[in-house]
Amino acid sequence: MVTKEVLAEALGKTLSETDFSSGLGPLQRGKVRDSYVAKGKRYIVTTDRISAFDRVLGTLPLKGQVLNRVAAFWFDKTSSLVSNHVLEVPDPQVMTVEDCEPLPVEMVVRAYLTGSTSTSIWTHYEKGVRMFCGNVLPDHMRKHQKLASPILTPSTKAEQGEHDLSVSREEILAMGRMSAADFDTIAQMSFALFEAGQKHCAQNGLILVDTKYEFGRTKDGRIVVIDEVHTPDSSRFWMEGSYEAALSGGKDPQGLDKEYVRTWLKSERGFSGDGPIPFIPDEIKIEAAARYIRACEQVTGEPFTPDLTEPIGRIRRNLGLG
Ligand SMILES: Nc1ncnc2c1ncn2[C@@H]1O[C@H](COP(=O)(O)OP(=O)(O)OP(=O)(O)O)[C@@H](O)[C@H]1O
Numbered sequence: 001m002v003t004k005e006v007l008a009e010a011l012g013k014t015l016s017e018t019d020f021s022s023g024l025g026p027l028q029r030g031k032v033r034d035s036y037v038a039k040g041k042r043y044i045v046t047t048d049r050i051s052a053f054d055r056v057l058g059t060l061p062l063k064g065q066v067l068n069r070v071a072a073f074w075f076d077k078t079s080s081l082v083s084n085h086v087l088e089v090p091d092p093q094v095m096t097v098e099d100c101e102p103l104p105v106e107m108v109v110r111a112y113l114t115g116s117t118s119t120s121i122w123t124h125y126e127k128g129v130r131m132f133c134g135n136v137l138p139d140h141m142r143k144h145q146k147l148a149s150p151i152l153t154p155s156t157k158a159e160q161g162e163h164d165l166s167v168s169r170e171e172i173l174a175m176g177r178m179s180a181a182d183f184d185t186i187a188q189m190s191f192a193l194f195e196a197g198q199k200h201c202a203q204n205g206l207i208l209v210d211t212k213y214e215f216g217r218t219k220d221g222r223i224v225v226i227d228e229v230h231t232p233d234s235s236r237f238w239m240e241g242s243y244e245a246a247l248s249g250g251k252d253p254q255g256l257d258k259e260y261v262r263t264w265l266k267s268e269r270g271f272s273g274d275g276p277i278p279f280i281p282d283e284i285k286i287e288a289a290a291r292y293i294r295a296c297e298q299v300t301g302e303p304f305t306p307d308l309t310e311p312i313g314r315i316r317r318n319l320g321l322g
């Protein structure tokens with residue numbers, strides 16, 4: 001078990017940024033991942049950075065290792081269902097993958113009416129919206145209620161500093177950035193992944209509430225799922241045992257994902273993405289990390305064993321960078 005003491009120790013050793021450009025070529029920095037394209041492959045380093053409301057807020061202990069582990073688990077579990085970009089996992093925080101051309105849309109699949117931010121589906125529903133990216137929802141639904149069946153609410157991949165925009169299939173096709181055949185392929189892949197995820201989570205005491213997938217085209221023209229699958233950054237997970245009572249009592253189910261951080265920022269600091277980044281106290285970071293680890297353990301069915309060696313040197317060694 002990863003104790004609070006271990007998390008407190010890891011707090012002082014988080015991996016915030018990397019620079020392996022001398023060995024691996026130019027660095028591409030996302031909010032969470034640092035990537036390098038070298039030797040015909042893409043090296044993705046999942047750092048410990050945490051982003052919320054499209055802003056980077058600092059780091060969480062062990063977060064990169066947890067995300068890499070969870071994503072590797074799902075990529076492996078679903079590989080016969082949907083092809084993915086993974087080549088190898090050479091380090092607890094690194095994946096080597098096929099370098100792809102990302103398709104310009106994020107595929108969001110939702111099974112529950114939930115969320116707390118201004119862009120969330122529940123916030124819009126509560127204000128009277130019933131049409132979500134071409135899906136019509138009935139009246140009289142409650143917060144956190146399960147939808148009759150999962151819905152797809154795609155969003156465009158925004159440029160850096162911009163927010164993603166929800167769009168329907170028709171709107172995406174009208175933008176002319178993707179063919180109908182490609183869109184329908186990744187829609188079908190998204191539902192297949194989501195169904196597999198829901199089923200596995202249900203067997204492990206978890207609810208897969210919603211998630212986001214990204215797809216890319218390989219050099220030889222295949223479409224594969226890229227980035228990450230069913231991690232606590234890209235998905236919401238609820239503890240199954242907390243759901244019924246929460247729904248009937250008008251409370252929030254126990255979540256093992258980024259929503260904990262979003263809710264804290266919003267309710268305790270009034271922060272929803274604009275203005276200066278609030279300071280996040282250590283105990284909030286430790287609780288958030290503990291939830292990520294719990295999600296990892298429930299998903300993989302194994303205890304999470306962190307590697308507490310200094311990450312930069314370890315990654316260098318594992319990638320043979322000397
Ligand atoms: N196999 C791949 N080929 C090419 N690009 C990839 C591949 N896998 C992931 N990516 C891209 O690498 C980046 C990963 O960085 P990160 O997850 O930090 O992204 P971000 O877009 O800044 O943040 P967010 O996930 O919050 O939108 C993303 O832009 C993703 O599309």
Ligand SMILES: [Mg+2]
Nearest residue numbers: 030032033227
């Ligand atoms: Mg990402």
